[in-house]
Every structure is written in structure tokens, then in C-alpha cells.
Amino acid sequence: MTAVSTITVDEAxxxxxxxxxxxxxxxxxxxxVLLGVLGAVxxxxxxxxxxxxxxxxxxxxxxxxxxxxTTGAVxxxxxxxxxxxxxxxxxxxxxxxxxxxxxxxxxxxxxxxWQVSAAPAGQNFMPLVNVVRGTFLLALPLIFGALAGxxxxxxxxxxxxxxxxxxxxxxxxxxxxxxxxxxxxGLVAAAAGGALISLxxxxxxxxxxxxxxxxxxxxxxxxxxxxxxxxxxxxxxxTKAYNQPPHFPVxxxxxxxxxxxxxxxxxxxxxxxFLAIALxxxxxxxxxxxRWGLRxxxxxxxxxxxxxxxxxxxxxxxxxxxxxxxxxxxxxxSYTLVIYTFTKNMIGGKGFIALAALIFGRWSPVGALLAxxxxxxxxxxxxxxxxxxxxxxxxxxxxxxxxxTIFAVAGLVGRVRAPxxxxxxxxxx
Amino acid sequence: xxxxxxxxxxxxxxxxALLGENGAGKxxxxxxxxxxxxxxxxxxxxxxxxxxxxxxxxxxxxGIGMVHQHFMLVPVxxxxxxxxxxxxxxxxxxPWLTGGVLDRxxxxxxxxxxxxxxxxxVDPDARIEDLPVxxxxxxxxIKALTREVDLLILDEPTAVLTPQETDELLEVMRALKxxxxxxxxxxxxxxxxxxxxxxxxxxxxxxxxxxASPDTSRDELAAMMVGRSVQLTVSKEAATPGAPVxxxxxxxxxDDRGIRAVAGVDLTVRAGEVLGIAxxxxxxxxxxxxxxxxxxxxxxxxxxxxxxxxxxxPTKRVLRAGVGYVPENRSVDGVVKExxxxxxLVLDLYxxxxxxxxxxxxxxxxxxxxxxxxxxFDVRTSSEQAAVGTLSGGNQQKVIVARExxxxxxxxxxxxxxxxxxxxSIEFIHRQIVHERDVGTAVLLVSSxxxxxxxxxxxxxxxxxxxxxxxxxPATPREEIGLLMAGGTPDRDEA
Numbered sequence: 001m002t003a004v005s006t007i008t009v010d011e012a013x014x015x016x017x018x019x020x021x022x023x024x025x026x027x028x029x030x031x032x033v034l035l036g037v038l039g040a041v042x043x044x045x046x047x048x049x050x051x052x053x054x055x056x057x058x059x060x061x062x063x064x065x066x067x068x069x070t071t072g073a074v075x076x077x078x079x080x081x082x083x084x085x086x087x088x089x090x091x092x093x094x095x096x097x098x099x100x101x102x103x104x105x106x107x108x109x110x111x112x113x114w115q116v117s118a119a120p121a122g123q124n125f126m127p128l129v130n131v132v133r134g135t136f137l138l139a140l141p142l143i144f145g146a147l148a149g150x151x152x153x154x155x156x157x158x159x160x161x162x163x164x165x166x167x168x169x170x171x172x173x174x175x176x177x178x179x180x181x182x183x184x185x186g187l188v189a190a191a192a193g194g195a196l197i198s199l200x201x202x203x204x205x206x207x208x209x210x211x212x213x214x215x216x217x218x219x220x221x222x223x224x225x226x227x228x229x230x231x232x233x234x235x236x237x238x239t240k241a242y243n244q245p246p247h248f249p250v251x252x253x254x255x256x257x258x259x260x261x262x263x264x265x266x267x268x269x270x271x272x273x274f275l276a277i278a279l280x281x282x283x284x285x286x287x288x289x290x291r292w293g294l295r296x297x298x299x300x301x302x303x304x305x306x307x308x309x310x311x312x313x314x315x316x317x318x319x320x321x322x323x324x325x326x327x328x329x330x331x332x333x334s335y336t337l338v339i340y341t342f343t344k345n346m347i348g349g350k351g352f353i354a355l356a357a358l359i360f361g362r363w364s365p366v367g368a369l370l371a372x373x374x375x376x377x378x379x380x381x382x383x384x385x386x387x388x389x390x391x392x393x394x395x396x397x398x399x400x401x402x403x404x405t406i407f408a409v410a411g412l413v414g415r416v417r418a419p420x421x422x423x424x425x426x427x428x429x
Numbered sequence: 430x431x432x433x434x435x436x437x438x439x440x441x442x443x444x445x446a447l448l449g450e451n452g453a454g455k456x457x458x459x460x461x462x463x464x465x466x467x468x469x470x471x472x473x474x475x476x477x478x479x480x481x482x483x484x485x486x487x488x489x490x491x492g493i494g495m496v497h498q499h500f501m502l503v504p505v506x507x508x509x510x511x512x513x514x515x516x517x518x519x520x521x522x523x524p525w526l527t528g529g530v531l532d533r534x535x536x537x538x539x540x541x542x543x544x545x546x547x548x549x550x551v552d553p554d555a556r557i558e559d560l561p562v563x564x565x566x567x568x569x570x571i572k573a574l575t576r577e578v579d580l581l582i583l584d585e586p587t588a589v590l591t592p593q594e595t596d597e598l599l600e601v602m603r604a605l606k607x608x609x610x611x612x613x614x615x616x617x618x619x620x621x622x623x624x625x626x627x628x629x630x631x632x633x634x635x636x637x638x639x640x641a642s643p644d645t646s647r648d649e650l651a652a653m654m655v656g657r658s659v660q661l662t663v664s665k666e667a668a669t670p671g672a673p674v675x676x677x678x679x680x681x682x683x684d685d686r687g688i689r690a691v692a693g694v695d696l697t698v699r700a701g702e703v704l705g706i707a708x709x710x711x712x713x714x715x716x717x718x719x720x721x722x723x724x725x726x727x728x729x730x731x732x733x734x735x736x737x738x739x740x741x742x743p744t745k746r747v748l749r750a751g752v753g754y755v756p757e758n759r760s761v762d763g764v765v766k767e768x769x770x771x772x773x774l775v776l777d778l779y780x781x782x783x784x785x786x787x788x789x790x791x792x793x794x795x796x797x798x799x800x801x802x803x804x805x806f807d808v809r810t811s812s813e814q815a816a817v818g819t820l821s822g823g824n825q826q827k828v829i830v831a832r833e834x835x836x837x838x839x840x841x842x843x844x845x846x847x848x849x850x851x852x853x854s855i856e857f858i859h860r861q862i863v864h865e866r867d868v869g870t871a872v873l874l875v876s877s878x879x880x881x882x883x884x885x886x887x888x889x890x891x892x893x894x895x896x897x898x899x900x901x902x903p904a905t906p907r908e909e910i911g912l913l914m915a916g917g918t919p920d921r922d923e924a
Contacts, residue, residue: 290530291527291528295514297505298503306514307465308463308465308501310484310486310516420504
């Protein structure tokens with residue numbers, strides 16, 4: 001940061017961005033129009049006259065939203081195209097987010113109308129409850145992981161070690177949970193396990209100024225090697241004693257869990273679901289409304305400025321990185337303390353997808369939540385389409401969310417700006 | 430050693446100027462006072478009591494505030510957020526965990542109160558990165574004032590300001606003095622010192638060399654600062670301009686963020702004259718020069734060198750066509766710090782005889798030429814084999830000037846040629862620039878130091894928001910040029 005002045009943006013004389021006709025709104029609009037027309041024409045032609053049913057309750061015969069396959073594919077395609085068209089006029093900037101949302105949702109629905117109507121007879125319905133529930137379940141570790149990233153990177157430490165933190169959390173949760181017989185003690189151990197990886201990251205990145213990305217990669221390998229070794233040499237020797245973790249019960253929130261679709265999906269779940277949502281809210285409010293948040297963001301943007309005002313830069317970084325590790329550790333336990341037992345490399349790259357969700361969500365907790373849900377939905381969709389024998393190979397569908405990320409990060413979601421001091425060690429003086 | 434047994438006493442309600450050259454140890458001294466650096470020996474007394482200042486919070490608690498040369502503001506925060514950072518106004522809300530919920534309304538009100546009381550106009554909700562430098566500086570001062578400091582340290586506060594903004598700042602300083610605050614005003618500009626200081630302490634090479642009263646003459650002050658008498662004005666004959674060498678027509682250039690930085694510039698530099706570009710930093714001077722050098726894309730317009738279009742040429746070709754270039758960011762763009770002086774001196778010609786051919790370099794030739802140029806350009810270095818990074822700023826700059834002036838030149842471009850350079854080297858570099866002009870080279874000088882432009886240039890172009898507002902004679906009154914630098918309309922045609 002230098003004190004060099006630049007042309008201020010308030011006066012339009014010299015500060016017109018060199019955009020020309022193809023502003024971002026128009027580019028996005030054109031993209032949506034193309035997608036919408038593709039949906040209306042292609043999906044409309046491929047869809048059958050069979051009705052596509054979206055069931056609202058857990059049994060397939062119950063209440064459902066129903067639309068003719070062809071009609072639906074064409075209709076939703078046109079909605080997407082219309083939303084794009086509105087953006088293409090260049091006069092709808094105020095509604096950018098809503099129009100973009102409407103366009104994407106329209107395209108997805110158009111696609112679904114085709115797929116569901118083309119499914120084998122008797123299977124042409126989509127159980128919305130399962131889809132929403134599955135989306136949240138698959139998104140859970142991503143939410144925890146991305147929150148861990150938010151905490152670290154907002155205070156200026158790059159966290160590539162999310163994968164390792166998740167894995168360590170899953171492992172220590174399973175081990176200590178089994179040995180103690182209590183899922184709660186397992187949960188605490190999982191948080192401690194994640195924080196341990198964080199502690200190494202913090203000490204080497206903050207104290208010894210090691211390159212943070214390199215350190216993160218190394219820590220991932222360390223966690224993989226350590227848990228893999230202990231899994232083979234300890235857990236597999238005596239599964240009963242070391243790797244049969246107790247599981248958290250499923251809680252139903254009274255009243256709210258009776259809501260259609262959302263009730264069974266959002267208000268019925270284990271502690272991890274509620275914890276994830278609570279953490280998103282708490283961290284979002286904390287970052288932007290509290291003293292801790294103001295200082296954290298200052299330290300991530302301009303640590304020297306914070307230091308000259310008496311803020312303890314390094315202390316705050318340590319604290320946030322450790323907290324991040326604990327949160328990721330809990331995210332790891334959402335595997336072993338709910339359904340599974342621990343297996344080698346069971347996180348399988350989710351930590352890196354959490355990192356993508358963090359960037360996609362623009363370093364904000366709510367953004368990260370939405371990005372994680374988007375990835376979760378894509379995952380869930382791939383599973384569903386596999387189940388109805390879709391003509392589209394499931395591998396291709398599994399690829400889609402990452403393609404979408406690349407496009408989104410490249411400009412769709414607006415200028416993506418990391419905290420200015422992200423990844424830069426702070427040296428006094 | 431940056432400070433060697435310095436003594437300084439500041440009285441209540443006094444504006445105390447700390448005068449010294451770049452690198453004399455002024456900022457080091459103040460960073461010790463503010464707790465950013467720790468002294469090896471000596472003591473600090475506040476109101477007569479010795480005090481240990483271990484960090485900025487101790488300094489703030491002792492009533493010491495500081496406005497740093499490079500502002501300590503978070504660019505993406507609002508004014509109010511920057512002011513309250515570190516001393517946040519909070520309401521309840523789990524203070525044991527979060528330190529409490531921010532009370533933004535109170536923070537805004539506090540900014541408004543202080544800005545009202547001392548005449549520091551600023552919008553509490555504006556984002557720092559959208560504000561001009563002068564306003565950012567006001568935010569820095571407000572930041573210190575809300576912490577109720579008794580002593581305010583201003584580190585080179587006028588370096589980035591227009592003459593008008595400087596006047597406003599001096600007004601604010603007077604208001605603060607009336608309110609009973611003490612101010613330490615760090616600067617190397619003699620005029621400002623004489624205008625405002627109650628007392629002056631001069632430091633040189635880390636030592637106090639004496640104090641002076643504000644009615645001491647400029648020449649005396651300069652002599653104390655440098656340690657010998659200095660020639661403050663540049664002596665030069667009238668220019669004898671020849672044919673146009675550099676012609677720029679309708680040039681349009683964007684900055685790194687894609688924002689228009691140069692918005693249609695026309696200018697001509699003739700052989701044997703110095704065209705100076707005056708203006709506050711960041712009004713497009715950097716981008717203009719980089720476009721001429723082929724370092725930045727010219728979006729529209731023409732650039733010609735001696736009648737030949739050079740826009741779109743790679744930089745190497747521009748250099749070889751007879752252009753010498755002193756870049757404004759010396760340590761990043763001007764030298765390779767880890768390389769030796771000798772290597773830095775041939776960065777432009779290393780691949781040509783006598784210095785190299787094909788894959789080979791000829792170190793003997795390179796070193797021989799280096800020794801000659803070190804002699805000729807008075808570069809103070811232990812040997813031509815010393816790394817350039819170990820030299821002082823002034824000597825690094827001399828290495829660059831020596832390299833660029835060792836080719837046959839048609840055009841010499843000097844951007845901020847004396848920034849961060851000691852007075853002795855400034856004199857030397859100025860003489861070299863005048864000499865280059867006298868042998869018939871066209872010189873384009875860009876400087877944010879108005880004095881430098883006025884003393885060297887034969888014509889002065891004032892640049893504001895990407896345009897040349899006027900081209901005037903250097904004898905034009907400073908006030909008038911200052912007005913142009915702030916975007917005022919010229920009431921005089923081209924000189």
C-alpha cells in the first residue's frame with residue numbers, strides 16, 4: 001500500500017471504465033439468453049409428453065407439482081431467456097442478482113423437465129425432499145471447510161490445509177468417540193484434531209514465515225499419511241476398540257419439521273446441520289458487526305494500519321487460524337460421528353472444493369454457504385440422474401459444478417477480490 | 430545506525446519542525462517515539478516523566494499520535510471504520526468472545542464532531558479507496574484526534590499534496606496549535622518550515638546538528654541540513670529549442686485497473702529544451718510516460734520520435750532508437766538490486782559489442798566501462814562489483830542516469846528523478862539533465878515536486894486527471910500553477 005493517489009471514481013470525466021457496449025450485465029444477459037433458448041429448443045424437443053412430477057412429500061404418490069415434460073422444458077427455457085433479455089437491455093442493473101438467479105433456476109428446471117419426463121415409466125418423478133436433504137448433507141463438510149477458510153483468509157492467512165483439517169477431525173472424532181463411547185467427547189476431539197493441523201499452519205506461516213500455500217499442501221500430505229498409518233496400524237487391528245464411533249441422533253425441531261419439503265430436509269437432522277447453519281449466521285454477523293470482525297478484516301487487509309492502532313496482529317491471526325481448524329475438524333466429524341466409520345483418505349478432496357466454495361462465495365460466510373449448497377446440489381443431481389438411467393453420463397454431471405466454478409470465478413459473480421494481505425506474512429517495523 | 434544520540438524537546442502548543450534530508454533518520458526517530466521501533470539507548474520523557482513505549486498502544490495512551498508518510502488506512506473500510514479501529518465504540522453482545530457489537534452511529538457522530546471542530550471536512554461513510562489523497566490525510570489526522578493526543582507527529586505530510594491542499598493542511602495545523610496540541614512536522618521542504626514552524630531542529634546522518642528559529646534564511650537551513658553550502662537554484666542558459674523530437678497526439682491510456690488514466694494528451698518536446706510535467710501524483714503522468722516507452726498499451730492516438738511513429742514498438746526498440754529513461758520507481762523498474770553496479774550499467778547494451786556477442790559476455794570490457802562511468806558520474810560505491818542494493822538511493826539513481834546517458838540520445842525521459850535522493854545527488858542529477866539539454870537532447874521531465882519542475886523546465890505542462898490543462902512559462906506565479914494542479918481553469922494561453 002502506497003500513498004499514491006489515483007484518479008477518484010466519483011467524477012466521471014476521466015474515470016469511465018473502458019467497457020463499451022459489452023458491459024458485464026450484457027455479457028451475462030447474452031449468456032442466459034443462449035442457455036434459455038438452448039433449453040427451450042433442445043430440451044423441449046427431447047422431452048416427452050409425459051408429465052414431470054416434483055413430489056413434495058416423502059412418498060411418491062403424495063402431493064406433487066406436475067407439468068407436462070415438453071411444456072415445462074419450453075416454458076422454463078423461455079423464462080431463462082427472458083431474464084437474460086432483461087439484462088441484455090443494459091437497464092436492469094438493479095435487479096442483476098435476481099435476474100441471474102431466475103435465469104439459472106429457469107435453465108435448471110428446463111433441464112429437469114426433460115430428464116424427469118424422459119425417465120422410464122413409473123420413475124418420472126423427482127422427490128424434492130430427498131434432493132433438498134441430500135443437497136444439505138453433501139454440502140455440510142463444504143460449509144464447515146469454507147467457513148474455516150473464511151476465518152483464516154479474512155485475517156490474512158491462506159488456508160490450503162482445509163482438507164487436512166477435515167481429515168484429522170474425522171479421524172480423531174472416530175478414534176476418541178469410539179474409545180470414550182460418547183459422540184460429544186468425539187466432537188471435542190475432532191475440533192482439537194483440526195486445530196492441531198491449524199496450529200502447525202499458524203506457527204510455520206506466522207512465526208517462521210514459511211510460504212503459506214506450500215505449508216498447506218505439506219500439511220494435507222502430513223494429515224493423510226498420519227491418519228492412514230494409524231488407521232492401518234491401530235484401527236484395523238482392533239476395529240471394535242478404535243473404529244466404531246457412536247453416532248449422533250437425528251433431531252426433529254417441533255413444528256418446523258412438519259413444513260412441506262423444507263421441514264424434513266432442513267429441520268430434521270443431526271447436530272452438524274444445525275451447527276453449520278448457526279456458524280454461518282454467527283460468523284457473518286461477527287465479521288461485519290463486531291469489534292472482533294472489524295479487527296480481523298483490518299488485519300487481513302492492511303496489518304500495518306491495524307498494528308499502528310494497537311491491534312495485536314499476530315495474536316489475532318493465531319486465534320483465528322486455530323478457531324478455523326477447530327471448525328474444519330468438526331466438519332470432518334460430520335462423516336464419522338453420523339454414518340460412517342473412519343477409512344483412509346475419506347475426505348477425498350472435499351477440502352479443496354471447500355476452498356473453491358470460499359472463493360466462489362467471495363470470502364463471505366453466507367456466500368460460502370450458497371456456494372457449498374450449489375456444489376451439493378450438483379452432486380445430488382448427478383446421483384439422482386444416475387438413478388433414473390439418464391442418457392447423460394454421470395461423470396459428465398459430476399464435472400459440471402467445477403466448470404460452473406471456473407466461469408463464475410472468471411467474472412460472472414463480479415469482481416472477486418481476496419483480502420489484500422491474504423497470504424502475506426506480517427513483519428513488524 | 431539510523432539515529433545516533435539525538436535530542437529533541439517539544440513544548441506544549443508548539444509546531445516543531447524536524448528538518449533533514451532523505452535518509453537523515455527523521456522517520457526512524459519518530460517511529461521510536463510511536464513505539465514501532467525500539468531504541469538501543471536513551472529515554473523518552475512525556476510531561477517530564479520517563480516512559481517506556483513498547484508499542485503503538487503505549488504511545489497512544491501517552492497522548493502521542495502519528496500520521497505516517499504512507500497512510501495507515503484500510504482502503505476497503507469507510508472513514509468511520511478506519512477511525513474507530515483499535516478504539517471501537519461497542520454495545521453489549523458477548524464481549525468476552527467478540528469484543529462487543531460495533532456502535533456505528535456513535536463512531537460516525539464522533540468523526541463528524543472532530544471534523545467540525547477542526548475544520549477537517551470528510552464524509553464518515555465514504556470508502557477510503559474512493560477518496561483523494563488530501564482527504565485521506567484528513568482521515569489520518571481525525572484518527573489521531575479522536576484518540577485525544579497531545580502530540581501529533583506528521584511524517585512528510587505535504588509530499589503528496591497540491592499547493593492548495595498544503596495550504597489547507599497548514600491551516601489545520603494552526604487550528605490544532607490554538608487548541609493546545611503540539612505538532613512535530615517532519616519535512617525536507619524549507620518553505621513550509623519557514624511558513625509554520627515555531628522551532629526547527631535539523632538532523633543530519635542520524636545526529637541533531639542544531640536548532641534554528643523560523644526566520645533563519647533558506648540558504649542557512651539548507652547548509653545545516655546538508656553540512657555545506659548548497660546551490661538551491663539550477664543555473665542554466667536560455668534554451669535554444671530545435672526541431673520537434675517527441676510528438677504525442679490524442680494519446681489515450683488506461684491504468685492497471687482499466688480506468689482511463691490518460692484521456693487525450695497532446696504534447697511536443699523539441700530538441701534542446703526541457704518540458705516539465707507538473708501535477709499531483711496519480712493524474713496520469715506515470716501512464717503517459719509508460720505509453721511512450723512502450724511499457725503500456727496506447728489505446729488511441731499517436732506517438733512519434735523525430736517524425737517516426739513509435740507507438741506499438743517494443744520497449745527495447747524504443748530505447749535503441751535513442752530514448753533514455755529514468756523510471757519513477759527506481760528500485761523496482763530502474764535497477765536489479767542483487768546485480769552489481771557494473772552489471773546494472775550494461776542492462777541496456779549487454780548483448781552488443783563491446784560488452785557481449787551471441788551467448789557470451791565480456792566481463793573485462795563491462796568492468797572497464799563501469800569504472801569509467803563510476804568516475805564520470807561520481808557514483809559513491811566501494812567498487813564496481815558491489816551489489817546496487819547496498820548503495821544509497823542517490824547513488825543508485827546516479828547508476829541509472831549514468832546508464833541511460835551513455836547511449837546517443839534524442840530524447841531523455843526522467844520520471845521523479847530525485848525522489849528519495851540526497852541534496853548532493855540532486856544537484857548532480859540536475860546538472861546532468863541541463864547538460865543533456867544543452868547538447869541538443871529533448872528532455873521530458875515528470876516530477877511531483879513543483880520546485881524541481883519550475884527550476885529545470887523551459888516550459889511547464891500541468892497535468893490533471895489525464896489531461897494537460899495548460900502549458901505555461903516556468904516564471905508563472907506558483908499560485909497559478911497550483912490552481913491548475915488542482916484542476917482550475919487556466920486564464921492564460923500557452924506560453
